[in-house]
Amino acid sequence: MKFVGKVKLLKKQIINEENFSFIIERKNEMGLVLPGQFFNLSATKVGYPMLKRPISVSEVGENTIEFTIKIIGAGTKAMLDYNEGESIELVGPLGNGFEYYGYRKILVIGGGIGIAPLKGLINSLKKETVEIHSVLGYRDVPYIYEDFKARSEKIEIMSENDDRYRIGYVTEPVASLLEKNSYDMIYVCGPHPMLRSLTDLFNSKGIRAQLLMEEKMACGIGACLVCTCKTKSGDFGFKHSRMCKDGPMFYSDEVIFDE
Amino acid sequence: MKFVGKVKLLKKQIINEENFSFIIERKNEMGLVLPGQFFNLSATKVGYPMLKRPISVSEVGENTIEFTIKIIGAGTKAMLDYNEGESIELVGPLGNGFEYYGYRKILVIGGGIGIAPLKGLINSLKKETVEIHSVLGYRDVPYIYEDFKARSEKIEIMSENDDRYRIGYVTEPVASLLEKNSYDMIYVCGPHPMLRSLTDLFNSKGIRAQLLMEEKMACGIGACLVCTCKTKSGDFGFKHSRMCKDGPMFYSDEVIFDE
Amino acid sequence: MNKLKMKVDLNGLILNNPVTVASGTYGFGREYSELIDLNQIGAISVKGLTLEPREGNEGRRMVETPMGMINSVGLQNPGVHYFIENEIEFLRQFDTKIIANINGNTIEEYCEMARILSAEDVDSIELNISCPNVKNGGLAFGTDSLVVREVVAKVRKASKKHLIVKLSPNVTDIKTIAKIVEEEGADCISLINTMAGMAIDIHGRKPFLRRGSGGLSGPAIKPIALKMVYDVHSVVNIPVLGMGGIANATDALEFILAGASAIAIGTANFSNPYAPIEIKKGIEDYMRHYGEVDINTLIGNLRI
């Protein structure tokens, strides 16, 4: 079930100079909304930039949905101009989302704004049954980590530049966590180079993770084929999967990173 | 002296479903701002629609300028989305404006949103020295006529559809006013057919008026030549004048209406 | 409310209404069928088919530009045989016409596909002549008059199906090409395909698209498309299926008044999945407003 239309912006919250969040009304026609899924949002009321922007759900409430958005270019910058009470045109939920049924011990690894969809994931898991370890990486000052702190048995917060935190990339603590723990599932979302180097690590250890990936999108529903993801097909072949429809979650052992 | 840059929107006022007004800060760099002049306003912060929209000043205060705007298409509709306190990019003042020095008895004739720049004119004339007669025409319910009521010795408010007012076009009362009065100057602003039929009337009587005209504009300063107005040149010739720079005020006996 | 006559006849291909969707923007209809009622669409031109399945170009395949987008999907598709076996039946559930968009590396490939599709349950074949001609140094078939004449003539012979020829806009003189297409027996002309375009990542100092350049579509190209539709309509007698940047009913009506018997929506589906339905309704509203009862009276009805 997919919704196409306008919803009300209930709350806009400025997180820091680069990031903000929207809480919108959740409509019945949207049906189930899963962590890892995304919506395609109009950046402006005047329709410019023209294409909608894919944004993951960072929290799904009973009557609300939260998006956490980083200002990157013209579109995300313009989005910040929506006022509370105004309507935003969107399409969704889209994509496959995370698979998380039945896992009891998981590792979540997020980089930058990639932490947002993982927040939606951990908050939808029952505290009593799932043990969560978290590794969060930031360029500068960390943000939206409170829920991870509250919910994780182990947590490591990294920053490239803020020396109140452990300095470095997420790959280091992940490697040592993998030495000492065995996880039912690993979830990763973050910038391309991070996904790539973690995938190398996972492959070298023969384990697999769920990667939430990104590509420029147009339709967002699988019809136009612009959002390609190179995936394995057979033993030596490849195929071009659709990031928006076959993903954005792919298993790390399916993806071919060749650039 | 022309200003290029951003000014703060101090006040936004909804007049009715179709019309609103903006009061913006007047900057020193703008120099003198005359009634009949206009500014070129950005319709949106995101730069779409691309071209600025020409809007006449409808009042010039010491530290403020007022615009009165009718929603016509995408640009004027988008303008309404500016919030008070935000900045609007604009260029101006532009164009020649009205000539009004030394006249003692004048007639102003406005149609629809064309009444806005005339409001700026009458409010800049000294009550003690100038006698004003006004004819205002509307399609439906009249608006922004209060200043005219307060300031005119004679006033006629016409509507095409609202029978609480005299039903009809402005041409009828104008013809009879012209029978009974002799004016030092006549000022007209309104839709093209109105300007045209009044010009026929003035020409037939051998009198001249100042017309505030409109044409689609790009640069607004006289450089691109897209905003042409056909004017007389010599006894039989014509030339293409620039609406934005040589106008928007033209004398009725200069203009060739040939469409 | 009067009943409006919305049926249009593209020279044998009769559409319930003039609003169709453009090849490559609608897949085989499956994804959009979850969002809108395909019965309301006059015709669906399916994703460009090739003789063999193709994986298309490597990513990145798309970049947005001012009111447009450039794509270089590179004709990723499951091949004509897969289409026949797996997609036609699905589309046939809906009361819409099926246009099979075909793409070849050689004239022989085009003919072969036309022959294969002749026996199948599709309503029309759309010959996309914007493809690079491998025998001719990769220049598009559609840009050389002699090649256009040959490929249209041969495909016409290979199949009796309703035949649409889709023109490339990247030419000096589209009128001449259109006349050749008509002479060689096409039933209908569709235009425009995407325009050659490029965008550069100034930080990476390389084109955004892996292939360097691609095809520009969307509202940005609408004025160019409209002029070409007007020009082509003025020199041929076969009907024109107009497209290029149509995003709302006003745009669609501009094309119809310029001479298009039907219109296609491409890129606008991405920004607004309801575009086909809203545009159909907008055309109807316009007709009612002006007391028009038959869409056919609007076609090419310009006062110049």
Added chain:
Amino acid sequence: MNKLKMKVDLNGLILNNPVTVASGTYGFGREYSELIDLNQIGAISVKGLTLEPREGNEGRRMVETPMGMINSVGLQNPGVHYFIENEIEFLRQFDTKIIANINGNTIEEYCEMARILSAEDVDSIELNISCPNVKNGGLAFGTDSLVVREVVAKVRKASKKHLIVKLSPNVTDIKTIAKIVEEEGADCISLINTMAGMAIDIHGRKPFLRRGSGGLSGPAIKPIALKMVYDVHSVVNIPVLGMGGIANATDALEFILAGASAIAIGTANFSNPYAPIEIKKGIEDYMRHYGEVDINTLIGNLRI
């Protein structure tokens, strides 16, 4: 702050910086001189000149389209003699190069204007070959290879001034045209001129422009222009002056990386009179950010 080398050499025409303004969008500089400092602009290409004064087309002359505009000014200008007597001196006050954009109805007119301007204090002549050729049924000079060869060769003979030839984008193969222009002795190629476009008033059921159609400019055409600049740069050895939809420093840098030695700003002046200065500054900021000291190292510097 390091001093950046911003001078570029268009094959003899040396500009203080690569940011110029496009013909027809800047008049003769007078109006913009009241808003911005013309000394900061590399060159000004003046309003297209004709041998005799022209009043241009009847209005309406302009319509806005998605991120673009269509104009049909029709070369309104006071004629080359008036320009010489009244405008050159004004422009000479500023430390900017003067490019005289010339337009003819016939090859003879082009040559006559080139001869006249040879003796005058302008820095370059820009031959606009997008004009309709009256001897050739009104088709633009710039769309026929043979005509291009003839007009460039003859103008080259008529004048020793620095000669820029400005190409029309409405062609199948801009590379071939560019090579001819180079062979016949042009010093520099500028491109693109506007693209043929149209917009229709669906309520009046007529084109918005009195002339039916006109030339599309602005960001909408940027991807098309960039591709053409890239293509032309890849086949000629003379410098390229790139334009078409440039509205900010990123756009300008895209053109420079694609191979333009200098760029021109047209339509963007209308939406932002400060565009030339902001773009120049933006290019400088980019150079500082990446530690580039000479703009010339950026020209055509694409990793493909």
